[in-house]
Amino acid sequence: MSGAADSALSMRGVDKRFGSKQALRGCSFDIERGSITAIVGANGAGKSTLMSLAVGLLEADGGEISVLGRSPDRDGICPGLAYVAQHKPLYSSFSVAEILRFGGKSNTQWDNAYATSLIADAQIPPGARVKSLSPGQRTRVALALALGRRPEVLLLDEPLAELDPVARRSVVRTLMTDAAEHGTTVVLSSHVLSEVAEIADQLLLLGGGRVRLSGAVDDLLDEHYLLTGPDDPAGLIGAGAIVQSQQRTHLVRGDRPNRADDWRTEQPNLDDIVLAYLTTIDEEAA
Template sequence: MSVVAAEVSKWAVRNVSFELPPGSVTAMVGANGSGKSTLLNVLAGRLPAESGHTAVAGRVAYVPQHKPMYRSFKVADVLNFGRRMNDVWDEERADGWLTRFKIPRRLQIGDLSGGQRTHVTLALALGSRPDVLLLDEPLADLDPLARQRVMRELLTEVSDKGLTLVFSTHVVAEIGGVADRLLLLSNGRLLVDGDTDELLEQHVLYTGPHASKSPVEGPVVLAKHGKAQSTFLVRSGGQRIDAPWTARYVTLEELVVAHLERAA
């Protein structure tokens, strides 16, 4: 299974190309307005690409950030709606999600909290038994503890059902230890695409005396200079360095921020 996007929208997302393996968890990261929602809409088939193409193998479920639902529907009505509108429907899977998070079936959507509405939309999406699940800022309405639990449950879905999960976020802390792939967007362009662990092994921060040039070979992602000290973030994979220079691998947040700073 693969998800491919190329030269999507000229006005919102441009020259974007990537492929995701089945059963992977991909975080689509970027500031507000970077093109994340547009790209997810293209992948979900809700927005046509002006050029290029997308290809998604299997059934796709998409949960947009605003989570549209009929406010007068009761939670039970939403599940009934999902059962009637989907050729393939897993009532146990959808109902089980609501049970685990204690969502009352008798309440109307308009009376639910933002977090509760998130659970209803996730139950509806999972009930359709998707092969690919696309989520736009799925944790935005949840408190920190609920965020962790929801992500654990989604990872269980990936592990048990072979689901391919793609979720967008602008909060880097949400992807640590969760996503095995990273798509970093800025101003509609793809800056970084790759396996998270491999990306972290490739990016090394070198610190030493003030210098106009990096002490090692490799593409410099970002350089900063003080009166007596310089730092170079280099996509080098790590190289031996002599004193007074020091080297260390960066955190995922440092990697993301550096690429965004460079793009800005």
């Protein structure tokens, strides 16, 4: 990932504790402008905490945070940033049309035509009250409210969890189009890898409050391989590192061996890589 100077969002050595629980510890990363970055990890890995710190809803115990070159402010969200929280907070007594009017009055960069088109695409009646909407429809309204701000950075906490397959595909298409046509930096969290694999070009893997793996998805795939064979592979992998071993198959990070003899090398998929790192994190915590 890029350096802090040209990042949309960066953290350096960020710590956050809730009582006896250390949610983030020495968390450092950079997210490139214009990228679609998936933050993945098990439940409790620190994904929501990370986003709340970036928005300014929480204050870090230590470290530095930069959003579009500015530090988060507890008095208001950074200009150019939009955030959709996991529970999709909306005024339940408002109609959808009233929600959009509220968006227009509270945002100087409001694009009403765009927000309205997203509601129409979702086939949600403008006169419907928020309290009458399904969880999936609430997600679509919250997303329209966020994108209507025309943000430079859009943070989405578990945005796809309550969507059916058709709605999920539509939301994914909307996010990819917005990033491609407007250069919006999209950061979305999930603990379900299949939800984000088709949309993200960058990956940030959290575990135990730390960043355990980060980079472009294509690069991470190229940097890892599966090695299957009869005995100890230590003499075969050179400077590579074994991430995880299961019976006779090993996930290795490093250059593939030129000659494998009785060994077989294969290309892993993103599931193979992420699950191996998550399993390793669980073993460390045990």
